[in-house]
Amino acid sequence: MDYYSHLNKTELQEELSKLEIKYNEYKAKNLSLDMSRGKPGPEQLELSQGLLNALKADDSLTVKENIDVRNYGNLDGLIEAKELFGEMLEVQPNQLIIGGNSSLSMMYDTISRALLFGVVDSNTPWSKEEKIKFLCPSPGYDRHFAICEALNIEMITINMLDNGPDMDEVEKLVSQDETIKGIWCVPKYSNPEGVSYSDEVVDRLAKMDTKADDFKIFWDDAYTIHHLTEEPVVVKNILHACRTAGHPNRVFIFASTSKVTFPGSGVAVMAASEENIQFIKKQLGIQTIGPDKLNQLRHVRFFKNLDNMKLHMKKHAELIKPKFDIVLNVLESQLGSLSIASWKKPKGGYFISLDTIDDCATEVVKLAREAGVMLTNAGATFPYGKDPRDRNIRIAPTYPTIEELKTAIEVLCLCIKLVSIKQLLNQQ
Numbered sequence: 001m002d003y004y005s006h007l008n009k010t011e012l013q014e015e016l017s018k019l020e021i022k023y024n025e026y027k028a029k030n031l032s033l034d035m036s037r038g039k040p041g042p043e044q045l046e047l048s049q050g051l052l053n054a055l056k057a058d059d060s061l062t063v064k065e066n067i068d069v070r071n072y073g074n075l076d077g078l079i080e081a082k083e084l085f086g087e088m089l090e091v092q093p094n095q096l097i098i099g100g101n102s103s104l105s106m107m108y109d110t111i112s113r114a115l116l117f118g119v120v121d122s123n124t125p126w127s128k129e130e131k132i133k134f135l136c137p138s139p140g141y142d143r144h145f146a147i148c149e150a151l152n153i154e155m156i157t158i159n160m161l162d163n164g165p166d167m168d169e170v171e172k173l174v175s176q177d178e179t180i181k182g183i184w185c186v187p188k189y190s191n192p193e194g195v196s197y198s199d200e201v202v203d204r205l206a207k208m209d210t211k212a213d214d215f216k217i218f219w220d221d222a223y224t225i226h227h228l229t230e231e232p233v234v235v236k237n238i239l240h241a242c243r244t245a246g247h248p249n250r251v252f253i254f255a256s257t258s259k260v261t262f263p264g265s266g267v268a269v270m271a272a273s274e275e276n277i278q279f280i281k282k283q284l285g286i287q288t289i290g291p292d293k294l295n296q297l298r299h300v301r302f303f304k305n306l307d308n309m310k311l312h313m314k315k316h317a318e319l320i321k322p323k324f325d326i327v328l329n330v331l332e333s334q335l336g337s338l339s340i341a342s343w344k345k346p347k348g349g350y351f352i353s354l355d356t357i358d359d360c361a362t363e364v365v366k367l368a369r370e371a372g373v374m375l376t377n378a379g380a381t382f383p384y385g386k387d388p389r390d391r392n393i394r395i396a397p398t399y400p401t402i403e404e405l406k407t408a409i410e411v412l413c414l415c416i417k418l419v420s421i422k423q424l425l426n427q428q
């Protein structure tokens with residue numbers, strides 16, 4: 001701590017009193033600002049309004065393979081949608097299932113089916129094993145961890161480094177423990193740190209020896225086209241890497257248009273080896289008679305091709321980049337010289353991840369909430385909601401207006417200062 005650590009007790013107390021006055025001024029404003037979830041703002045939703053007119057009553061609704069999209073059927077989705085999303089994920093149409101509106105529910109279903117029936121290389125359904133575990137690179141996506149917790153899958157925290165999970169740790173654990181059945185990965189612009197996996201990490205994940213024959217990578221490519229800069233990050237194709245490494249069935253890939261078009265009314269997809277897809281389709285055929293093909297066709301007609309999708313994402317970036325910038329600017333101007341917090345500068349995705357000094361995040365989030373600024377619960381980015389160092393805070397800047405964000409981050413910075421000084425005083 002540079003500045004505050006040079007102050008003596010009286011000076012610190014004076015600083016604290018000044019900050020408390022400011023804090024109470026904000027409190028009196030009865031703010032109500034929500035930065036807790038990564039939701040697109042209303043102006044982003046406007047970009048996809050054309051989706052609602054992409055299908056009209058007199059349009060032809062019979063598509064390739066003579067499919068009438070209004071009717072039942074097509075368990076794995078429309079061929080046109082497979083072509084579009086296959087290009088997006090760099091996989092073949094027969095390596096895809098085009099699903100409903102939520103990739104998260106595809107992940108949940110995939111794990112549920114593995115628990116009930118096993119996966120391609122299983123000897124037994126996962127739920128018949130005495131215990132199973134997943135590796136959870138952290139900070140990570142709270143809802144991945146919630147799925148594990150709800151389904152009684154023990155979570156092992158893995159440190160997230162600048163280019164992906166700590167692979168030395170991952171390789172060591174999976175090679176020794178056959179109860180480890182999976183790992184969660186958000187390979188590009190990760191939630192919340194904006195980390196993108198290096199080629200080396202992708203290759204090591206594909207190649208590593210695992211004690212469990214039915215070990216799976218859950219590759220949640222949620223932010224694959226969500227760039228914030230002019231130089232989109234490219235992550236090595238994991239499906240190819242796994243095939244080349246002799247583990248063709250190791251990975252399940254997920255993505256959706258939730259933050260491309262409309263969250264809740266987008267199209268979700270999953271990709272895997274043909275063998276995996278055939279295996280899943282047999283089970284899926286019991287679960288449903290087919291997905292919402294009208295929505296799939298709307299998306300195909302609206303975008304037509306990947307280039308248009310990329311253009312569309314540039315418009316998103318134009319709207320949200322200034323929001324990321326204001327957060328980063330306020331953090332820098334308020335905290336830049338204090339050494340009481342550090343934060344990431346993401347090149348894409350939906351979040352800014354901030355670390356306070358140890359043992360402060362819960363109190364900071366609480367104080368901010370009491371002043372009307374809602375942040376994701378401290379700890380949420382770790383398994384079981386417990387951040388071992390209680391320092392990580394996830395900022396979701398896309399929904400509030402720029403004005404609101406400026407105020408919200410000023411309040412956040414104030415709370416970080418308050419809590420840090422109190423901690424210093426306690427230590428003295």
Ligand code: PMP
Pocket residue numbers: 038101102103104105141186191220222255256257258263264268
């Ligand atoms: N994966 C990640 C990493 C996410 O951040 C989100 C949205 N917050 C989702 C999945 C949710 O995707 P969907 O809307 O397709 O269920």
